[in-house]
Amino acid sequence: MVSFGKQFAAGSATFKFLTLFFLGFVLLAGVGLFYGGRVSYLTPDLEKLVSHEGRIRGYPDTVKHHADVLIMGVGFEWKGEAVRQRIYAYRELYERSGLRMGSRVRLLVEETPVGILVREVETQDGVVIFNDALNYQVSRWLNEQADRVATLGVMTAAGVFVLAFVLGWRDRRIIFRRT
Secondary structure, eight states: OOOHHHHHHHHHHHHHHHHHHHHHHHHHHHHHHHHHOOOOOOOOOOGEEEEEEEEEEEEEEEEEEEEEEEEEEEEETTEEEEOOOOEEHHHHHHHHHHHOOTTTEEEEEEETTEEEEEEEEETTTSSSEEOOOHHHHHHHHHHHHHHHHHHHHHHHHHHHHHHHHHHHHTTHHTTTTOO
């Protein structure tokens, strides 16, 4: 089986130009999809906060690049519908609180135009393990990471386009010949 690198090296000038051009567009499309996944943050409206009972749903997992922060879910019923939201907690607070999957928690929720948002999670002992400030901080971390990846992707795509145009210019008589 011949590797793509060997096929590319042995390919015609037109094949190389079109392959690099296509690769540049695929990279830009990937950057667009990745960047579209940025986390948006809505400022809470303190007048709309409602206290509600919920349960921890899902096992905690570490947030990428921040080992001291865990991500997990909470579930609750709102107007007859089951709602699940992801929340974050500092590992130390979570472990100290003794929470497990299915543990009861007290929630502060807000009904917004985009849906129900959990603004605070408190254990039965009164320890706040998640609040809006932590949500804002994690949103910033995730968006900064998305910005770095998008920048790297755009720079890589630009390099691929430059390489495609250099090869295209060098072999322009072969690639753009009229038949």
